[in-house]
Amino acid sequence: MSRRLLAVSVSAAAVVLHAGPAVTALPPVRRHLPALNGAGRPGTVALTLDDGPDPRSTPHFLRSLARLGIPATFFVLGGMAARSPGLLRRIHEEGHEIGVHGWTHRSHLRMSPGRVHGELARTAELILGACGAPPRWFRPPYGVLSAGSLVAAARLGLRPVLWSAWGRDWEAGATTATVLAHLRAGGIRGGATLLLHDSDCAAVPGSWGSALGALTSIVGDGERQGLRFARMSDHLRWGERRPGVPDAGPPPGTAAKVTSADRG
Template identity: 35%
Template sequence: MQKDHLFTRRRMLLAGAAAAGAAGTAGAILAAGGEETAGTAAPAGGPQARQALKPSAFRLQPLTGYGPPRAAPRKLKVRKEPILQISGRGRRMVLTFDDGPNPAYTPHILDTLAKYDVRAMFFVCGECVVDNRELLVRMADEGHVVGNHTWTHPLLTTMNRKEIRSEMERTSDVIEDTYGDRPQWFRAPYGAWNRAAFQLGAELGMEPMAWTVDTTDWEVPGTDTIIDRVEGGAAPGVVVLSHDAGGDRSQTVRAIREWLPYLIDSGYHLTVPSRRPT
């Protein structure tokens, strides 16, 4: 599929979704361009602070008027631990942003990434996607990887299997209905994993990804502290956790403008992972 055609399809999906809403209402991974990667360990970092959103009864229906019917996800091997890092040739790192999209902060982060021609991963919450579809389309159009971070950002370890599936599946559905592709990556809110999350993620075709370096921006610790966390934790294979929603992220927006060029000047290649085809 040509890039222009893909973009057109995504725009059609976005327009169709908006119209539907008005009428009725994301083992082995690869660093892109690099070698086989593998890195699993127990989740790291503290809880991800997030302002509670009002419960939503919204359930997006498939847009059957555009594109082929939704294909069943490719089932994966069930992991026992999330992926924490990548490995490969060179000084490669992965940047990830959780909890969005948010119109107050996500566009500024996307602008900074675009300025330095850097790709990142965005683990989005389904209920945030509903009102900010254009930001999800922009992420995809600019080459970023969109991952699944559940619908309402709950603590999965307190939920039953049916509830966890609903959180994950609804989010994968709204991502696909917005720009045409189902997510291939999942991140558990608060880094709280359990057996059901690993099993259901694999059933839905998603690999579990955690992080290596927590910026602690969820604590709003100050721009300088966030910068120090990223620059001090930088190393080949690192996965950096930041947030573009879930609270006041103005410090995150300011910090990335400082630490991103620092990493690039230090010889790091900021990349996104891809999975080895089976």
């Protein structure tokens, strides 16, 4: 972790310690910590999907993303991935990036620092086994970072990232229209990181359908602005910030596929 990133992590930890629970999920905090809210290149948008991989729903998202020709970043739960290792590999092989969400979906505020570290390490190891490269990104359940989360992420070489706009697709009564309205209110614009879920394992049963239904319109919004959808490492210029770290993206064949399908 660079000195700059470390400084961001330390200041974020200070905010968490002094401002109380769930603070990092609040929009004002995310706006003032640009490294956390996923503010990326002005010409790209990052679509992120949390809580999978889920054999009931994730394949629908993969088919839709392939049809639309865009890459996404999946923040996976180790406990889900362990039950569907083939699906985890498929996400990688189809050109998407995979980040760490946790092993369980418990809030880090309710776990000891040792338990948090163990969960993140175990999930990162699973991703390494499936992708052949370690994950780079970490997003905690509920977007809630504890001081223990930040220490564990730093030790594991994971960079915390939240989002700039969400669809609130996990809510009871969410529809494609409400998901789109929430995302547009937060901003489907250059530099944005969008949050949706490809599993309902921590939400209202069936809620992923509203997120899936919104994908085509989200991509349409981006295309009208001449934006390109990018994996998190491309969106946040990981290579430029960490020149010594080799690209741990998708296999060469799929990388070419995604590049040629990118819009804008």
